[in-house]
Amino acid sequence: MADSNDWQILDTYETKKFIKEVSDPAFGGLFDGPGYDLWVRDLQFLDGYGHYLLCNKGMFPYFALHYISNGEDHFYLDGSEHPLELLIQHGCLRLTENNVMDYIEFHSDVTFYPYRKVKFITDPSKTPYSGASAMGHHFKTLKHHAKFELRESEEDACFHIHMPLLYNGETVGGHVQVMKSGEINILEPVKIPLMDGKREHAPLDYDHLHEKDLLAQNLDILIQSEEGKRLWETIKSYNGELKFVSGVGSNGLAIASRSTGYIVAPENIETCSPYQLIAIIGTLREMELMLLGKKRPDPHGELHEVLEQHLIINLEILLEICIIVEELASAGHEDVLRKFKESGFGDFYSGYKNEVSGEDLVRVAAEIFELKVVEEE
The missing domain is CATH 3.30.2010 (Zincin-like)
Structure with a gap:
Protein backbone atom coordinates (compact mmCIF):
# COMPACT_ATOMS: atom_id res chain seq x y z
CA MET A 1 0.00 0.00 0.00
CA ALA A 2 1.07 3.61 -0.34
CA ASP A 3 3.05 5.35 2.34
CA SER A 4 0.97 6.65 5.25
CA ASN A 5 2.03 10.20 4.34
CA ASP A 6 -0.13 9.92 1.20
CA TRP A 7 -3.31 9.83 3.28
CA GLN A 8 -5.32 12.98 3.98
CA ILE A 9 -8.12 13.27 6.54
CA LEU A 10 -11.41 14.80 5.44
CA ASP A 11 -13.50 17.20 7.50
CA THR A 12 -16.53 16.34 9.65
CA TYR A 13 -19.08 17.44 7.05
CA GLU A 14 -17.54 15.27 4.32
CA THR A 15 -17.29 12.34 6.73
CA LYS A 16 -20.96 12.51 7.75
CA LYS A 17 -22.02 12.89 4.11
CA PHE A 18 -19.96 9.87 3.12
CA ILE A 19 -21.35 7.71 5.95
CA LYS A 20 -24.91 8.64 4.98
CA GLU A 21 -24.28 7.65 1.38
CA VAL A 22 -22.56 4.30 2.05
CA SER A 23 -24.68 3.10 5.01
CA ASP A 24 -26.84 -0.01 4.75
CA PRO A 25 -29.73 -0.41 7.25
CA ALA A 26 -29.08 -4.15 7.40
CA PHE A 27 -25.60 -3.38 8.77
CA GLY A 28 -26.48 -0.28 10.75
CA GLY A 29 -24.12 -1.18 13.58
CA LEU A 30 -21.16 -0.55 11.30
CA PHE A 31 -22.08 3.11 10.98
CA ASP A 32 -23.54 4.27 14.32
CA GLY A 33 -20.38 4.53 16.44
CA PRO A 34 -19.44 7.54 18.59
CA GLY A 35 -16.92 8.92 16.12
CA TYR A 36 -15.41 8.33 12.71
CA ASP A 37 -12.46 9.55 10.66
CA LEU A 38 -12.51 9.44 6.88
CA TRP A 39 -9.16 9.28 5.12
CA VAL A 40 -8.42 9.38 1.40
CA ARG A 41 -5.42 8.94 -0.87
CA ASP A 42 -5.10 9.28 -4.63
CA LEU A 43 -4.97 6.26 -6.91
CA GLN A 44 -3.02 7.39 -9.96
CA PHE A 45 -4.28 4.49 -12.05
CA LEU A 46 -7.97 5.43 -11.54
CA ASP A 47 -9.07 8.67 -13.17
CA GLY A 48 -10.76 10.83 -10.53
CA TYR A 49 -11.10 8.09 -7.92
CA GLY A 50 -9.38 7.64 -4.57
CA HIS A 51 -8.98 5.00 -1.89
CA TYR A 52 -11.19 5.90 1.10
CA LEU A 53 -10.75 4.49 4.60
CA LEU A 54 -13.66 4.86 7.05
CA CYS A 55 -12.28 4.40 10.57
CA ASN A 56 -14.43 3.78 13.65
CA LYS A 57 -12.62 5.72 16.40
CA GLY A 58 -14.59 3.90 19.07
CA MET A 59 -12.19 0.96 18.66
CA PHE A 60 -8.45 0.70 19.14
CA PRO A 61 -6.88 -0.19 16.82
CA TYR A 62 -9.51 1.44 14.62
CA PHE A 63 -12.08 -0.75 12.89
CA ALA A 64 -11.85 0.24 9.22
CA LEU A 65 -13.86 -0.25 6.04
CA HIS A 66 -12.29 0.31 2.60
CA TYR A 67 -13.87 2.02 -0.41
CA ILE A 68 -13.01 3.46 -3.80
CA SER A 69 -14.87 6.68 -4.57
CA ASN A 70 -14.82 9.86 -6.62
CA GLY A 71 -16.85 11.67 -3.96
CA GLU A 72 -20.16 10.72 -5.57
CA ASP A 73 -19.94 7.12 -6.78
CA HIS A 74 -18.86 4.73 -4.03
CA PHE A 75 -17.57 1.17 -4.36
CA TYR A 76 -17.08 -0.95 -1.25
CA LEU A 77 -13.97 -3.14 -1.27
CA ASP A 78 -15.25 -6.55 -0.18
CA GLY A 79 -11.96 -8.43 -0.42
CA SER A 80 -12.68 -9.80 -3.89
CA GLU A 81 -11.77 -8.64 -7.39
CA HIS A 82 -15.36 -7.69 -8.25
CA PRO A 83 -15.34 -4.02 -7.10
CA LEU A 84 -12.30 -3.43 -9.32
CA GLU A 85 -14.11 -5.11 -12.20
CA LEU A 86 -17.00 -2.67 -11.72
CA LEU A 87 -14.62 0.27 -11.83
CA ILE A 88 -13.00 -1.05 -15.00
CA GLN A 89 -16.47 -1.27 -16.57
CA HIS A 90 -16.91 2.43 -15.72
CA GLY A 91 -13.95 3.19 -17.98
CA CYS A 92 -11.92 5.02 -15.34
CA LEU A 93 -8.75 2.90 -15.47
CA ARG A 94 -5.64 4.68 -16.77
CA LEU A 95 -2.65 2.34 -16.77
CA THR A 96 0.87 3.47 -17.71
CA GLU A 97 4.38 2.20 -17.12
CA ASN A 98 4.58 4.65 -14.21
CA ASN A 99 1.53 3.37 -12.32
CA VAL A 100 0.96 -0.25 -13.35
CA MET A 101 3.00 -1.51 -10.37
CA ASP A 102 0.84 0.60 -8.04
CA TYR A 103 -2.19 -1.08 -9.61
CA ILE A 104 -0.75 -4.55 -9.03
CA GLU A 105 0.14 -3.73 -5.43
CA PHE A 106 -3.31 -2.33 -4.74
CA HIS A 107 -4.98 -5.37 -6.29
CA SER A 108 -2.79 -7.66 -4.19
CA ASP A 109 -3.62 -5.76 -0.99
CA VAL A 110 -7.40 -5.60 -1.36
CA THR A 111 -8.22 -8.96 -2.94
CA PHE A 112 -7.93 -12.49 -1.62
CA TYR A 113 -8.17 -15.78 -3.50
CA PRO A 114 -8.42 -18.84 -1.23
CA TYR A 115 -7.85 -21.25 -4.12
CA ARG A 116 -5.23 -19.20 -5.93
CA LYS A 117 -2.31 -19.13 -3.53
CA VAL A 118 -0.51 -16.26 -5.23
CA LYS A 119 0.62 -12.92 -3.83
CA PHE A 120 2.62 -10.23 -5.60
CA ILE A 121 5.80 -9.03 -3.91
CA THR A 122 6.29 -5.49 -5.17
CA ASP A 123 8.56 -4.34 -2.33
CA PRO A 124 11.31 -6.76 -1.17
CA SER A 125 11.54 -4.94 2.18
CA LYS A 126 7.90 -5.81 2.96
CA THR A 127 7.74 -9.53 2.24
CA PRO A 128 4.77 -11.46 3.69
CA TYR A 129 6.77 -13.95 5.75
CA SER A 130 7.23 -14.86 9.37
CA GLY A 131 8.76 -17.67 11.39
CA ALA A 132 11.97 -19.62 10.90
CA SER A 133 11.79 -19.65 7.09
CA ALA A 134 11.41 -15.87 6.74
CA MET A 135 15.09 -15.14 6.06
CA GLY A 136 15.36 -17.79 3.36
CA HIS A 137 12.28 -16.42 1.62
CA HIS A 138 13.68 -12.91 1.89
CA PHE A 139 16.91 -13.84 0.09
CA LYS A 140 14.91 -15.55 -2.66
CA THR A 141 12.81 -12.42 -3.00
CA LEU A 142 15.91 -10.27 -3.43
CA LYS A 143 17.27 -12.68 -6.03
CA HIS A 144 14.11 -12.61 -8.15
CA HIS A 145 13.62 -8.87 -7.65
CA ALA A 146 17.11 -8.27 -9.06
CA LYS A 147 15.74 -9.64 -12.36
CA PHE A 148 12.71 -7.32 -12.28
CA GLU A 149 11.59 -6.23 -15.73
CA LEU A 150 8.60 -4.18 -16.88
CA ARG A 151 7.85 -4.01 -20.59
CA GLU A 152 4.90 -2.43 -22.39
CA SER A 153 3.47 -4.22 -25.43
CA GLU A 154 1.58 -1.85 -27.72
CA GLU A 155 0.66 -4.74 -30.00
CA ASP A 156 -1.04 -6.75 -27.24
CA ALA A 157 -2.25 -3.67 -25.30
CA CYS A 158 -0.68 -4.92 -22.11
CA PHE A 159 2.30 -4.81 -19.77
CA HIS A 160 4.61 -7.77 -19.15
CA ILE A 161 6.25 -7.83 -15.73
CA HIS A 162 8.85 -10.25 -14.38
CA MET A 163 8.80 -10.05 -10.58
CA PRO A 164 8.86 -12.16 -7.38
CA LEU A 165 5.67 -14.00 -6.41
CA LEU A 166 4.60 -15.92 -3.35
CA TYR A 167 3.10 -19.10 -4.81
CA ASN A 168 1.84 -21.96 -2.62
CA GLY A 169 4.11 -20.83 0.20
CA GLU A 170 7.25 -20.53 -1.94
CA THR A 171 9.03 -17.48 -3.33
CA VAL A 172 9.41 -17.85 -7.09
CA GLY A 173 10.12 -15.76 -10.15
CA GLY A 174 6.87 -14.82 -11.82
CA HIS A 175 5.67 -13.50 -15.15
CA VAL A 176 2.60 -11.26 -14.86
CA GLN A 177 0.56 -9.83 -17.70
CA VAL A 178 -1.57 -6.75 -17.03
CA MET A 179 -3.94 -5.86 -19.83
CA LYS A 180 -4.62 -2.15 -20.33
CA SER A 181 -8.26 -3.06 -19.75
CA GLY A 182 -7.23 -3.92 -16.17
CA GLU A 183 -7.34 -7.70 -16.39
CA ILE A 184 -4.43 -9.37 -14.58
CA ASN A 185 -3.08 -12.75 -15.69
CA ILE A 186 -0.27 -14.72 -14.11
CA LEU A 187 1.61 -16.53 -16.89
CA GLU A 188 4.38 -18.12 -14.81
CA PRO A 189 4.87 -20.27 -12.76
CA VAL A 190 1.26 -21.21 -13.60
CA LYS A 191 -1.39 -19.64 -15.81
CA ILE A 192 -4.03 -17.99 -13.62
CA PRO A 193 -6.54 -15.29 -14.65
CA LEU A 194 -7.28 -13.09 -11.64
CA MET A 195 -10.31 -11.18 -12.95
CA ASP A 196 -12.88 -13.31 -14.71
CA GLY A 197 -15.95 -11.04 -14.56
CA LYS A 198 -18.22 -14.02 -13.98
CA ARG A 199 -20.27 -12.64 -11.08
CA GLU A 200 -22.71 -9.75 -10.86
CA HIS A 201 -21.80 -7.30 -8.13
CA ALA A 202 -23.38 -4.28 -6.44
CA PRO A 203 -21.25 -1.20 -5.65
CA LEU A 204 -22.15 -1.28 -1.94
CA ASP A 205 -22.51 -4.91 -0.88
CA TYR A 206 -21.66 -5.80 2.73
CA ASP A 207 -23.29 -9.25 2.79
CA HIS A 208 -20.97 -12.23 2.90
CA LEU A 209 -21.99 -14.98 0.49
CA HIS A 210 -20.86 -17.72 2.86
Whole structure:
Protein backbone atom coordinates (compact mmCIF):
# COMPACT_ATOMS: atom_id res chain seq x y z
CA MET A 1 0.00 0.00 0.00
CA ALA A 2 1.07 3.61 -0.34
CA ASP A 3 3.05 5.35 2.34
CA SER A 4 0.97 6.65 5.25
CA ASN A 5 2.03 10.20 4.34
CA ASP A 6 -0.13 9.92 1.20
CA TRP A 7 -3.31 9.83 3.28
CA GLN A 8 -5.32 12.98 3.98
CA ILE A 9 -8.12 13.27 6.54
CA LEU A 10 -11.41 14.80 5.44
CA ASP A 11 -13.50 17.20 7.50
CA THR A 12 -16.53 16.34 9.65
CA TYR A 13 -19.08 17.44 7.05
CA GLU A 14 -17.54 15.27 4.32
CA THR A 15 -17.29 12.34 6.73
CA LYS A 16 -20.96 12.51 7.75
CA LYS A 17 -22.02 12.89 4.11
CA PHE A 18 -19.96 9.87 3.12
CA ILE A 19 -21.35 7.71 5.95
CA LYS A 20 -24.91 8.64 4.98
CA GLU A 21 -24.28 7.65 1.38
CA VAL A 22 -22.56 4.30 2.05
CA SER A 23 -24.68 3.10 5.01
CA ASP A 24 -26.84 -0.01 4.75
CA PRO A 25 -29.73 -0.41 7.25
CA ALA A 26 -29.08 -4.15 7.40
CA PHE A 27 -25.60 -3.38 8.77
CA GLY A 28 -26.48 -0.28 10.75
CA GLY A 29 -24.12 -1.18 13.58
CA LEU A 30 -21.16 -0.55 11.30
CA PHE A 31 -22.08 3.11 10.98
CA ASP A 32 -23.54 4.27 14.32
CA GLY A 33 -20.38 4.53 16.44
CA PRO A 34 -19.44 7.54 18.59
CA GLY A 35 -16.92 8.92 16.12
CA TYR A 36 -15.41 8.33 12.71
CA ASP A 37 -12.46 9.55 10.66
CA LEU A 38 -12.51 9.44 6.88
CA TRP A 39 -9.16 9.28 5.12
CA VAL A 40 -8.42 9.38 1.40
CA ARG A 41 -5.42 8.94 -0.87
CA ASP A 42 -5.10 9.28 -4.63
CA LEU A 43 -4.97 6.26 -6.91
CA GLN A 44 -3.02 7.39 -9.96
CA PHE A 45 -4.28 4.49 -12.05
CA LEU A 46 -7.97 5.43 -11.54
CA ASP A 47 -9.07 8.67 -13.17
CA GLY A 48 -10.76 10.83 -10.53
CA TYR A 49 -11.10 8.09 -7.92
CA GLY A 50 -9.38 7.64 -4.57
CA HIS A 51 -8.98 5.00 -1.89
CA TYR A 52 -11.19 5.90 1.10
CA LEU A 53 -10.75 4.49 4.60
CA LEU A 54 -13.66 4.86 7.05
CA CYS A 55 -12.28 4.40 10.57
CA ASN A 56 -14.43 3.78 13.65
CA LYS A 57 -12.62 5.72 16.40
CA GLY A 58 -14.59 3.90 19.07
CA MET A 59 -12.19 0.96 18.66
CA PHE A 60 -8.45 0.70 19.14
CA PRO A 61 -6.88 -0.19 16.82
CA TYR A 62 -9.51 1.44 14.62
CA PHE A 63 -12.08 -0.75 12.89
CA ALA A 64 -11.85 0.24 9.22
CA LEU A 65 -13.86 -0.25 6.04
CA HIS A 66 -12.29 0.31 2.60
CA TYR A 67 -13.87 2.02 -0.41
CA ILE A 68 -13.01 3.46 -3.80
CA SER A 69 -14.87 6.68 -4.57
CA ASN A 70 -14.82 9.86 -6.62
CA GLY A 71 -16.85 11.67 -3.96
CA GLU A 72 -20.16 10.72 -5.57
CA ASP A 73 -19.94 7.12 -6.78
CA HIS A 74 -18.86 4.73 -4.03
CA PHE A 75 -17.57 1.17 -4.36
CA TYR A 76 -17.08 -0.95 -1.25
CA LEU A 77 -13.97 -3.14 -1.27
CA ASP A 78 -15.25 -6.55 -0.18
CA GLY A 79 -11.96 -8.43 -0.42
CA SER A 80 -12.68 -9.80 -3.89
CA GLU A 81 -11.77 -8.64 -7.39
CA HIS A 82 -15.36 -7.69 -8.25
CA PRO A 83 -15.34 -4.02 -7.10
CA LEU A 84 -12.30 -3.43 -9.32
CA GLU A 85 -14.11 -5.11 -12.20
CA LEU A 86 -17.00 -2.67 -11.72
CA LEU A 87 -14.62 0.27 -11.83
CA ILE A 88 -13.00 -1.05 -15.00
CA GLN A 89 -16.47 -1.27 -16.57
CA HIS A 90 -16.91 2.43 -15.72
CA GLY A 91 -13.95 3.19 -17.98
CA CYS A 92 -11.92 5.02 -15.34
CA LEU A 93 -8.75 2.90 -15.47
CA ARG A 94 -5.64 4.68 -16.77
CA LEU A 95 -2.65 2.34 -16.77
CA THR A 96 0.87 3.47 -17.71
CA GLU A 97 4.38 2.20 -17.12
CA ASN A 98 4.58 4.65 -14.21
CA ASN A 99 1.53 3.37 -12.32
CA VAL A 100 0.96 -0.25 -13.35
CA MET A 101 3.00 -1.51 -10.37
CA ASP A 102 0.84 0.60 -8.04
CA TYR A 103 -2.19 -1.08 -9.61
CA ILE A 104 -0.75 -4.55 -9.03
CA GLU A 105 0.14 -3.73 -5.43
CA PHE A 106 -3.31 -2.33 -4.74
CA HIS A 107 -4.98 -5.37 -6.29
CA SER A 108 -2.79 -7.66 -4.19
CA ASP A 109 -3.62 -5.76 -0.99
CA VAL A 110 -7.40 -5.60 -1.36
CA THR A 111 -8.22 -8.96 -2.94
CA PHE A 112 -7.93 -12.49 -1.62
CA TYR A 113 -8.17 -15.78 -3.50
CA PRO A 114 -8.42 -18.84 -1.23
CA TYR A 115 -7.85 -21.25 -4.12
CA ARG A 116 -5.23 -19.20 -5.93
CA LYS A 117 -2.31 -19.13 -3.53
CA VAL A 118 -0.51 -16.26 -5.23
CA LYS A 119 0.62 -12.92 -3.83
CA PHE A 120 2.62 -10.23 -5.60
CA ILE A 121 5.80 -9.03 -3.91
CA THR A 122 6.29 -5.49 -5.17
CA ASP A 123 8.56 -4.34 -2.33
CA PRO A 124 11.31 -6.76 -1.17
CA SER A 125 11.54 -4.94 2.18
CA LYS A 126 7.90 -5.81 2.96
CA THR A 127 7.74 -9.53 2.24
CA PRO A 128 4.77 -11.46 3.69
CA TYR A 129 6.77 -13.95 5.75
CA SER A 130 7.23 -14.86 9.37
CA GLY A 131 8.76 -17.67 11.39
CA ALA A 132 11.97 -19.62 10.90
CA SER A 133 11.79 -19.65 7.09
CA ALA A 134 11.41 -15.87 6.74
CA MET A 135 15.09 -15.14 6.06
CA GLY A 136 15.36 -17.79 3.36
CA HIS A 137 12.28 -16.42 1.62
CA HIS A 138 13.68 -12.91 1.89
CA PHE A 139 16.91 -13.84 0.09
CA LYS A 140 14.91 -15.55 -2.66
CA THR A 141 12.81 -12.42 -3.00
CA LEU A 142 15.91 -10.27 -3.43
CA LYS A 143 17.27 -12.68 -6.03
CA HIS A 144 14.11 -12.61 -8.15
CA HIS A 145 13.62 -8.87 -7.65
CA ALA A 146 17.11 -8.27 -9.06
CA LYS A 147 15.74 -9.64 -12.36
CA PHE A 148 12.71 -7.32 -12.28
CA GLU A 149 11.59 -6.23 -15.73
CA LEU A 150 8.60 -4.18 -16.88
CA ARG A 151 7.85 -4.01 -20.59
CA GLU A 152 4.90 -2.43 -22.39
CA SER A 153 3.47 -4.22 -25.43
CA GLU A 154 1.58 -1.85 -27.72
CA GLU A 155 0.66 -4.74 -30.00
CA ASP A 156 -1.04 -6.75 -27.24
CA ALA A 157 -2.25 -3.67 -25.30
CA CYS A 158 -0.68 -4.92 -22.11
CA PHE A 159 2.30 -4.81 -19.77
CA HIS A 160 4.61 -7.77 -19.15
CA ILE A 161 6.25 -7.83 -15.73
CA HIS A 162 8.85 -10.25 -14.38
CA MET A 163 8.80 -10.05 -10.58
CA PRO A 164 8.86 -12.16 -7.38
CA LEU A 165 5.67 -14.00 -6.41
CA LEU A 166 4.60 -15.92 -3.35
CA TYR A 167 3.10 -19.10 -4.81
CA ASN A 168 1.84 -21.96 -2.62
CA GLY A 169 4.11 -20.83 0.20
CA GLU A 170 7.25 -20.53 -1.94
CA THR A 171 9.03 -17.48 -3.33
CA VAL A 172 9.41 -17.85 -7.09
CA GLY A 173 10.12 -15.76 -10.15
CA GLY A 174 6.87 -14.82 -11.82
CA HIS A 175 5.67 -13.50 -15.15
CA VAL A 176 2.60 -11.26 -14.86
CA GLN A 177 0.56 -9.83 -17.70
CA VAL A 178 -1.57 -6.75 -17.03
CA MET A 179 -3.94 -5.86 -19.83
CA LYS A 180 -4.62 -2.15 -20.33
CA SER A 181 -8.26 -3.06 -19.75
CA GLY A 182 -7.23 -3.92 -16.17
CA GLU A 183 -7.34 -7.70 -16.39
CA ILE A 184 -4.43 -9.37 -14.58
CA ASN A 185 -3.08 -12.75 -15.69
CA ILE A 186 -0.27 -14.72 -14.11
CA LEU A 187 1.61 -16.53 -16.89
CA GLU A 188 4.38 -18.12 -14.81
CA PRO A 189 4.87 -20.27 -12.76
CA VAL A 190 1.26 -21.21 -13.60
CA LYS A 191 -1.39 -19.64 -15.81
CA ILE A 192 -4.03 -17.99 -13.62
CA PRO A 193 -6.54 -15.29 -14.65
CA LEU A 194 -7.28 -13.09 -11.64
CA MET A 195 -10.31 -11.18 -12.95
CA ASP A 196 -12.88 -13.31 -14.71
CA GLY A 197 -15.95 -11.04 -14.56
CA LYS A 198 -18.22 -14.02 -13.98
CA ARG A 199 -20.27 -12.64 -11.08
CA GLU A 200 -22.71 -9.75 -10.86
CA HIS A 201 -21.80 -7.30 -8.13
CA ALA A 202 -23.38 -4.28 -6.44
CA PRO A 203 -21.25 -1.20 -5.65
CA LEU A 204 -22.15 -1.28 -1.94
CA ASP A 205 -22.51 -4.91 -0.88
CA TYR A 206 -21.66 -5.80 2.73
CA ASP A 207 -23.29 -9.25 2.79
CA HIS A 208 -20.97 -12.23 2.90
CA LEU A 209 -21.99 -14.98 0.49
CA HIS A 210 -20.86 -17.72 2.86
CA GLU A 211 -21.87 -16.24 6.22
CA LYS A 212 -23.89 -19.26 7.36
CA ASP A 213 -21.09 -21.73 6.64
CA LEU A 214 -18.38 -19.52 8.15
CA LEU A 215 -20.33 -19.08 11.39
CA ALA A 216 -21.09 -22.78 11.71
CA GLN A 217 -17.51 -23.88 11.00
CA ASN A 218 -15.87 -21.36 13.33
CA LEU A 219 -18.29 -21.96 16.20
CA ASP A 220 -17.87 -25.72 15.85
CA ILE A 221 -14.17 -25.23 16.61
CA LEU A 222 -14.70 -22.56 19.27
CA ILE A 223 -16.89 -24.76 21.49
CA GLN A 224 -14.17 -27.43 21.56
CA SER A 225 -12.58 -25.08 24.11
CA GLU A 226 -14.31 -25.14 27.48
CA GLU A 227 -13.81 -21.40 27.87
CA GLY A 228 -14.84 -20.79 24.27
CA LYS A 229 -18.07 -22.71 24.82
CA ARG A 230 -18.80 -20.75 28.00
CA LEU A 231 -18.16 -17.46 26.22
CA TRP A 232 -20.43 -18.25 23.27
CA GLU A 233 -23.25 -19.57 25.47
CA THR A 234 -23.04 -16.44 27.62
CA ILE A 235 -23.46 -14.16 24.62
CA LYS A 236 -26.30 -16.27 23.23
CA SER A 237 -28.13 -16.17 26.57
CA TYR A 238 -28.32 -12.37 26.21
CA ASN A 239 -29.61 -12.65 22.61
CA GLY A 240 -26.26 -11.64 21.17
CA GLU A 241 -25.41 -12.55 17.60
CA LEU A 242 -22.49 -12.62 15.19
CA LYS A 243 -22.64 -11.40 11.59
CA PHE A 244 -20.04 -11.83 8.89
CA VAL A 245 -19.26 -8.83 6.70
CA SER A 246 -17.36 -9.05 3.44
CA GLY A 247 -14.28 -6.85 3.44
CA VAL A 248 -10.52 -6.43 3.35
CA GLY A 249 -8.55 -8.33 6.00
CA SER A 250 -9.87 -9.93 9.19
CA ASN A 251 -11.06 -7.94 12.19
CA GLY A 252 -14.07 -7.62 14.45
CA LEU A 253 -16.39 -5.00 15.93
CA ALA A 254 -18.78 -5.31 18.89
CA ILE A 255 -21.85 -3.06 19.03
CA ALA A 256 -23.48 -2.83 22.47
CA SER A 257 -26.71 -1.14 21.42
CA ARG A 258 -27.45 -3.89 18.91
CA SER A 259 -25.96 -6.88 20.81
CA THR A 260 -24.13 -7.68 17.61
CA GLY A 261 -20.58 -8.61 16.73
CA TYR A 262 -19.38 -8.04 13.15
CA ILE A 263 -16.59 -10.19 11.73
CA VAL A 264 -14.85 -9.12 8.51
CA ALA A 265 -13.67 -11.71 5.99
CA PRO A 266 -12.88 -11.41 2.26
CA GLU A 267 -15.85 -12.25 0.05
CA ASN A 268 -14.17 -15.17 -1.73
CA ILE A 269 -13.54 -17.09 1.49
CA GLU A 270 -15.81 -20.12 1.88
CA THR A 271 -14.25 -21.86 4.88
CA CYS A 272 -13.23 -20.94 8.42
CA SER A 273 -9.71 -19.80 9.26
CA PRO A 274 -7.64 -19.18 12.41
CA TYR A 275 -7.79 -15.43 11.74
CA GLN A 276 -11.59 -15.46 11.66
CA LEU A 277 -11.70 -17.49 14.86
CA ILE A 278 -9.31 -15.15 16.66
CA ALA A 279 -11.45 -12.17 15.59
CA ILE A 280 -14.56 -13.99 16.81
CA ILE A 281 -13.03 -14.70 20.23
CA GLY A 282 -11.95 -11.09 20.63
CA THR A 283 -15.35 -9.76 19.55
CA LEU A 284 -17.29 -12.13 21.82
CA ARG A 285 -15.10 -11.18 24.77
CA GLU A 286 -15.70 -7.50 24.09
CA MET A 287 -19.44 -8.17 23.95
CA GLU A 288 -19.17 -9.90 27.33
CA LEU A 289 -17.23 -6.98 28.78
CA MET A 290 -20.00 -4.67 27.58
CA LEU A 291 -22.52 -6.81 29.47
CA LEU A 292 -20.34 -6.29 32.56
CA GLY A 293 -20.42 -2.52 32.04
CA LYS A 294 -16.85 -2.31 30.70
CA LYS A 295 -17.12 -0.28 27.51
CA ARG A 296 -14.74 1.52 25.19
CA PRO A 297 -14.11 5.18 26.10
CA ASP A 298 -15.55 8.20 24.34
CA PRO A 299 -13.02 8.82 21.53
CA HIS A 300 -13.42 12.57 22.04
CA GLY A 301 -12.07 12.45 25.61
CA GLU A 302 -8.60 13.27 26.91
CA LEU A 303 -6.19 11.35 24.68
CA HIS A 304 -4.05 9.68 27.35
CA GLU A 305 -7.14 8.61 29.31
CA VAL A 306 -8.79 7.25 26.17
CA LEU A 307 -5.72 5.22 25.24
CA GLU A 308 -5.34 3.95 28.80
CA GLN A 309 -8.93 2.68 28.85
CA HIS A 310 -8.48 1.07 25.43
CA LEU A 311 -5.38 -0.70 26.71
CA ILE A 312 -7.28 -2.11 29.70
CA ILE A 313 -10.02 -3.48 27.43
CA ASN A 314 -7.48 -4.88 24.95
CA LEU A 315 -5.58 -6.57 27.77
CA GLU A 316 -8.70 -8.43 28.90
CA ILE A 317 -9.44 -9.46 25.33
CA LEU A 318 -5.91 -10.74 24.74
CA LEU A 319 -5.97 -12.77 27.95
CA GLU A 320 -9.23 -14.40 26.88
CA ILE A 321 -7.79 -15.23 23.46
CA CYS A 322 -4.73 -16.78 25.12
CA ILE A 323 -6.89 -19.03 27.29
CA ILE A 324 -9.02 -20.23 24.40
CA VAL A 325 -6.28 -20.73 21.79
CA GLU A 326 -4.30 -22.71 24.38
CA GLU A 327 -7.29 -24.98 24.98
CA LEU A 328 -7.88 -25.32 21.24
CA ALA A 329 -4.24 -26.29 20.71
CA SER A 330 -4.71 -29.07 23.27
CA ALA A 331 -7.80 -30.17 21.32
CA GLY A 332 -5.76 -30.50 18.11
CA HIS A 333 -6.13 -27.01 16.63
CA GLU A 334 -2.50 -25.91 16.95
CA ASP A 335 -2.88 -23.74 13.84
CA VAL A 336 -5.03 -21.23 15.73
CA LEU A 337 -2.36 -20.75 18.39
CA ARG A 338 0.38 -20.56 15.76
CA LYS A 339 -1.42 -17.88 13.75
CA PHE A 340 -2.13 -15.90 16.92
CA LYS A 341 1.56 -15.83 17.77
CA GLU A 342 2.59 -15.09 14.17
CA SER A 343 0.17 -12.13 14.11
CA GLY A 344 2.40 -10.22 16.52
CA PHE A 345 1.17 -11.63 19.82
CA GLY A 346 3.93 -14.18 20.45
CA ASP A 347 5.54 -12.17 23.25
CA PHE A 348 2.20 -11.62 24.95
CA TYR A 349 1.36 -15.32 24.80
CA SER A 350 4.79 -16.19 26.21
CA GLY A 351 4.17 -13.78 29.07
CA TYR A 352 0.79 -15.35 29.70
CA LYS A 353 2.26 -18.88 29.69
CA ASN A 354 5.12 -17.88 31.99
CA GLU A 355 2.69 -16.17 34.38
CA VAL A 356 4.55 -12.87 34.34
CA SER A 357 3.22 -10.04 36.47
CA GLY A 358 0.23 -7.98 35.39
CA GLU A 359 2.46 -4.93 35.02
CA ASP A 360 4.74 -6.77 32.62
CA LEU A 361 1.78 -7.97 30.56
CA VAL A 362 0.52 -4.39 30.36
CA ARG A 363 3.92 -3.31 29.04
CA VAL A 364 3.94 -6.06 26.42
CA ALA A 365 0.40 -5.16 25.32
CA ALA A 366 1.35 -1.48 25.16
CA GLU A 367 4.29 -2.33 22.89
CA ILE A 368 2.02 -4.35 20.62
CA PHE A 369 -0.34 -1.40 20.23
CA GLU A 370 2.56 1.10 20.20
CA LEU A 371 1.47 2.88 23.37
CA LYS A 372 3.61 4.36 26.11
CA VAL A 373 2.95 3.18 29.66
CA VAL A 374 3.23 5.99 32.21
CA GLU A 375 4.89 4.89 35.45
CA GLU A 376 3.43 6.08 38.75
CA GLU A 377 5.93 7.96 40.93
